[in-house]
Amino acid sequence: xxxxxxxxxxxxxxxxxxxxxxxxxxxxxxxxxTDLLPWAREGRAGDVHLPxxxxxxxxxxxxxxxxxxxxxxxxxxxxxxxxMTEPALARALPVMPHCAIWFADDQIRExxxxxxxxxxxxxxxxxxxPLVAMNAVIECARRDATGTIVRRAVPIAExxxxxxxxxxxxxxxxxAITCDDMTGYGGAxxxxxxxxxxxxxxxxxxxxxxxxxxxxRFEDVRLAIGGIGPVPLRLAEAEAMLRGQPVSxxxxxxxxxxxxxxxxxxxxxxxxRTVTRGFIAAVLENALADCGVPLPAARHTETADV
Amino acid sequence: xxxxxLEMTVNGRRxxxxxxxHQRLIDVLRDDLNLTGTKEGCGAGECGxxxxxxxxxxxxxxxxxxxxANGARIETIEGLAAPGDLTPVQKAFHKTGASQCGYCIPxxxxxxTAALRANPEADLEEIKERMGGNICRCTGYTKIIEAVExxxxxxxxxxxxxxxxxxxxxxxxxxxxxxxxxxxxxVAGRLRYAGDMxxxxxxxMQVLRSPHAHARIVSIDTSAAEVLEGVACVITAADVPGKDxxxxxxxxxxxxxxxxVRYVGEAVAAVAAEDVLTARxxxxxxxxxxxxxxxxxxxxxxxxxxxxxxxxxxxxxxxKHIPIRKGDVDRGxxxxxxxxxxxxxxxxxxxxxxxxxxxxxxxxxDDVVTVISPSQNITHHRHMLAKIIDRPINKVRFIMSPxxxxxxxxxxxxxxxxxxxxxxxxxxxxxxxxxxxESIIVTAKRHPADITYRMGLKKDGRITAxxxxxxxxxxxxxxxxxxxMRKSAILSLGPYDIPNLTIDTVGVYTNNTPSGAFRTFGxxxxxxxxxxxxxxxxxxxxxxxxxxxxINMMRDGASTHTQQVLGSVSIGRVLDVAExxxxxxxxxVGMRGPQRSDLGGDDTRAPCTLGARFRDGVGKTRxxxx
Numbered sequence: 001x002x003x004x005x006x007x008x009x010x011x012x013x014x015x016x017x018x019x020x021x022x023x024x025x026x027x028x029x030x031x032x033x034t035d036l037l038p039w040a041r042e043g044r045a046g047d048v049h050l051p052x053x054x055x056x057x058x059x060x061x062x063x064x065x066x067x068x069x070x071x072x073x074x075x076x077x078x079x080x081x082x083x084m085t086e087p088a089l090a091r092a093l094p095v096m097p098h099c100a101i102w103f104a105d106d107q108i109r110e111x112x113x114x115x116x117x118x119x120x121x122x123x124x125x126x127x128x129x130p131l132v133a134m135n136a137v138i139e140c141a142r143r144d145a146t147g148t149i150v151r152r153a154v155p156i157a158e159x160x161x162x163x164x165x166x167x168x169x170x171x172x173x174x175x176a177i178t179c180d181d182m183t184g185y186g187g188a189x190x191x192x193x194x195x196x197x198x199x200x201x202x203x204x205x206x207x208x209x210x211x212x213x214x215x216x217r218f219e220d221v222r223l224a225i226g227g228i229g230p231v232p233l234r235l236a237e238a239e240a241m242l243r244g245q246p247v248s249x250x251x252x253x254x255x256x257x258x259x260x261x262x263x264x265x266x267x268x269x270x271x272x273r274t275v276t277r278g279f280i281a282a283v284l285e286n287a288l289a290d291c292g293v294p295l296p297a298a299r300h301t302e303t304a305d306v
Numbered sequence: 307x308x309x310x311x312l313e314m315t316v317n318g319r320r321x322x323x324x325x326x327x328h329q330r331l332i333d334v335l336r337d338d339l340n341l342t343g344t345k346e347g348c349g350a351g352e353c354g355x356x357x358x359x360x361x362x363x364x365x366x367x368x369x370x371x372x373x374x375a376n377g378a379r380i381e382t383i384e385g386l387a388a389p390g391d392l393t394p395v396q397k398a399f400h401k402t403g404a405s406q407c408g409y410c411i412p413x414x415x416x417x418x419t420a421a422l423r424a425n426p427e428a429d430l431e432e433i434k435e436r437m438g439g440n441i442c443r444c445t446g447y448t449k450i451i452e453a454v455e456x457x458x459x460x461x462x463x464x465x466x467x468x469x470x471x472x473x474x475x476x477x478x479x480x481x482x483x484x485x486x487x488x489x490x491x492x493v494a495g496r497l498r499y500a501g502d503m504x505x506x507x508x509x510x511m512q513v514l515r516s517p518h519a520h521a522r523i524v525s526i527d528t529s530a531a532e533v534l535e536g537v538a539c540v541i542t543a544a545d546v547p548g549k550d551x552x553x554x555x556x557x558x559x560x561x562x563x564x565x566x567v568r569y570v571g572e573a574v575a576a577v578a579a580e581d582v583l584t585a586r587x588x589x590x591x592x593x594x595x596x597x598x599x600x601x602x603x604x605x606x607x608x609x610x611x612x613x614x615x616x617x618x619x620x621x622x623x624x625x626k627h628i629p630i631r632k633g634d635v636d637r638g639x640x641x642x643x644x645x646x647x648x649x650x651x652x653x654x655x656x657x658x659x660x661x662x663x664x665x666x667x668x669x670x671x672d673d674v675v676t677v678i679s680p681s682q683n684i685t686h687h688r689h690m691l692a693k694i695i696d697r698p699i700n701k702v703r704f705i706m707s708p709x710x711x712x713x714x715x716x717x718x719x720x721x722x723x724x725x726x727x728x729x730x731x732x733x734x735x736x737x738x739x740x741x742x743x744e745s746i747i748v749t750a751k752r753h754p755a756d757i758t759y760r761m762g763l764k765k766d767g768r769i770t771a772x773x774x775x776x777x778x779x780x781x782x783x784x785x786x787x788x789x790x791m792r793k794s795a796i797l798s799l800g801p802y803d804i805p806n807l808t809i810d811t812v813g814v815y816t817n818n819t820p821s822g823a824f825r826t827f828g829x830x831x832x833x834x835x836x837x838x839x840x841x842x843x844x845x846x847x848x849x850x851x852x853x854x855x856x857i858n859m860m861r862d863g864a865s866t867h868t869q870q871v872l873g874s875v876s877i878g879r880v881l882d883v884a885e886x887x888x889x890x891x892x893x894x895v896g897m898r899g900p901q902r903s904d905l906g907g908d909d910t911r912a913p914c915t916l917g918a919r920f921r922d923g924v925g926k927t928r929x930x931x932x
Contacts, residue, residue: 001582003583007310007328033374037351037368037369042747057374097920105438106364106436106438107357107364111370196914198351198438
């Protein structure tokens with residue numbers, strides 16, 4: 001059971017930073033609260049008392065979407081469901097609807113934020129592989145010693161340090177995330193866990209693909225996998241190998257091996273390696289189909305080395 | 307502590323409340339507004355029973371701090387239709403028989419409503435996907451999904467609303483589609499389960515549980531808890547006035563641990579206080595000194611000489627041994643052309659009914675100790691409690707509240723005794739509602755089993771002898787173990803005519819979570835082994851799997867292993883129907899080649915893919931391809 005002495009809902013970033021600076025030690029920021037409440041239960045943290053909770057979801061500055069100069073910027077309060085239901089977001093970030101549909105369930109997606117998912121820094125987070133693939137930058141704000149609001153922008157690959165660890169400093173708040181504008185790409189996401197809904201990923205994978213006008217050559221490819229080590233992995237070598245090449249099942253099969261020696265999980269490595277191969281091939285094929293150029297013969301065979 | 311001032315619109319009415327800052331939306335709805343149609347099945351966002359609309363969006367109210375709902379428009383199950391009326395979704399749930407225990411149903415109705423509001427033309431896959439955040443344990447979802455499709459079609463005007471009416475029974479009710487009498491109260495969220503009930507002056511109970519699997523209780527000091535403001539009473543085994551002990555067969559379990567604890571999660575003391583939070587704080591003040599004892603975690607170890615002994619009355623740790631003997635197994639095995647030996651294991655299983663255990667007890671004006679709970683065995687509980695509290699039977703009353711799923715898991719009187727004692731000690735009504743975690747930790751599980759199977763057969767597939775031995779971990783207390791072992795033995799060899807057999811089922815004590823009743827009551831474990839064994843035998847003998855069963859099945863007039871003569875036996879018809887329905891490709895295992903014709907096709911489930919709702923695009927401009 002979670003208890004607290006005060007639940008604050010600041011309306012501005014300024015107010016939130018002041019509350020955060022003056023709140024008693026042990027106080028916490030809250031966004032969707034969908035991880036916080038289940039955490040304070042028996043078997044996990046048990047009964048927890050936090051001096052104060054500072055809820056950022058009513059800060060206007062942390063909401064909204066803008067698209068300019070090849071980048072998409074969405075506020076930290078953007079909930080998962082919005083990536084499916086808001087056409088502007090779905091169009092500019094075509095991998096995100098596919099990612100969001102695998103995240104928790106419809107109810108939780110209405111509350112849980114992508115920024116919160118990033119800050120929790122779970123190695124199995126669903127939101128981080130797509131963000132890594134889209135060159136996401138995390139925008140943060142804090143107050144310095146003179147009281148001035150200081151902002152910085154940290155690429156996600158630097159922001160995520162390991163399980164539960166990020167670059168976020170004490171008193172600092174994630175305000176927004178920016179990504180490459182991926183309009184015109186096809187997106188795909190795969191995830192496996194113990195069941196379909198409400199499950200933590202054992203492995204997940206995200207891809208974005210753009211082909212040339214004939215639909216026969218990879219013009220750009222973005223590929224990232226999660227659940228296979230402390231932080232998600234961008235498969236830059238596989239992307240480079242695919243870029244500019246004619247689309248073929250053989251090429252995709254070759255790309256699927258690029259993560260073989262990079263599975264760094266503590267458990268079930270062989271399983272994860274096998275799944276990862278299948279997922280890389282699947283997300284590439286599905287991303288091609290998503291941008292309207294499916295492979296001529298869809299691959300529906302099981303590999304013998306499973 | 308700064309309380310929250312909340313202003314909301316709930317089901318169209320403006321509401322103002324001041325609540326503690328930690329409260330969740332579900333707490334305000336259930337405790338402050340008495341809107342108990344919103345259920346708490348897990349408290350962790352897993353089950354969806356607490357789903358409500360907040361500003362038109364469906365959320366899980368157990369995951370929403372109440373403060374987030376300030377200024378919002380809330381819609382609960384109670385607000386979907388006017389009192390006495392039902393929405394098309396609710397009527398469809400009534401019609402198709404979608405509500406069984408009913409506990410998940412308000413959440414299901416909310417999710418179905420949200421699905422059809424989001425897309426009135428949602429197809430089957432999309433409906434399933436949109437309801438993926440809700441769990442049901444009774445229906446297998448089929449009737450629920452059917453209801454949503456029916457509601458969709460009626461709302462769209464494709465089907466007349468007459469489809470919600472009850473089908474006319476033709477001749478007999480058997481085979482007719484009869485609507486459940488209690489369904490309207492369930493689909494409307496009106497039905498009150500024990501955890502939804504309140505009484506004036508009611509106290510809330512919380513239970514201190516053992517962290518040890520096996521330990522002697524040296525001392526329990528409740529003095530600090532007793533003097534806390536808001537605490538009405540603290541109870542331990544010392545408060546039991548009569549002869550302590552309950553169980554479905556052997557009465558080996560005390561109301562609360564007496565002298566020693568035998569499993570992790572066993573009740574040691576309980577507090578009744580003005581609110582749950584105070585009761586939990588009081589638990590933290592109770593000091594228990596334990597002396598750990600060697601513990602037993604494996605059924606096989608339990609029977610070895612020198613094993614720790616759990617109960618003085620059973621020095622061999624055996625709860626029950628059921629032997630069955632028929633014919634001459636030595637001769638049967640001697641006649642066999644082939645003897646197949648194999649071991650099988652099944653695991654503990656949690657019932658996971660959506661309604662966690664809950665109960666409310668009070669002593670009425672005539673000194674009748676009354677317990678309301680979803681007990682699956684109230685008459686037996688009443689008799690046991692009368693002895694435990696040393697009152698005549700006419701001063702003990704059990705009222706069975708609606709059972710939000712039981713599956714055998716609510717046969718055990720594991721908390722009703724504590725409630726009665728606290729009501730007697732405090733003189734006030736006392737309610738206890740388990741958390742989901744508590745329910746999983748404390749309550750009985752399906753018996754796990756280790757089975758050793760030996761079967762002799764002739765080359766033509768006829769079974770000549772079976773020796774069957776099942777060892778089961780009964781956990782720390784007897785509960786239903788005796789009955790489960792009996793049923794497991796009686797039904798072990800399935801509907802097959804076996805001339806020579808020996809069957810032994812043994813349930814033993816260990817320091818694991820107690821095993822108890824669970825659907826099939828022991829038959830599933832043993833028949834899992836029997837059916838696997840028949841498949842293995844068919845493979846060895848080059849026979850078709852249906853054929854080996856037909857060769858050995860009981861026929862009309864057969865005598866069971868326990869010598870019951872059967873008038874008619876239906877296994878032959880069952881096999882015929884199953885063979886046809888599964889499009890079974892006849893022949894021994896291994897002769898079908900790499901491609902089987904009986905896999906896939908109608909009535910088989912395709913692998914799970916998500917994204918049904920944007921199969922036709924997410925509103926994006928597709929890439930132009932030359």
